[in-house]
Amino acid sequence: DRALALGALLERKFPGTSSLERHERTLRFRLPAASSLAHVFRLLEENRAKLDLEEYGVSHTSLEQIFNDFAARQREETSTVRGLFTKSDHINVAQGVPVAGSLEMRSS
16 A cells, blocks of 8 residues: 555654545655755655555644644643632622632623
8 A cells, every 4th residue: 555655664663753634545644853855855756656545745744734624632631720719709609509610891
């Protein structure tokens, strides 16, 4: 399989390479930050015929990709945040039930 061959070649030449996406004949890899663009292009051009690469592109990671990657790795926080409220921050409502939250006041 050419996809496996390309992945193996990239991993061998750029240790730390990870496969991000494969959709039909489109593949996306993340190379280590220290990878030389000149070296990447040279490697792909030298192996273009052997790997039957129709086209390829190399780009820096966008801010949106960084954010999406970061967001995907986050876990939902389900417990109370420590230090956010103290007992004196509770607001008593008519039934005497303490409610923590924000209070907005507007003057007329």
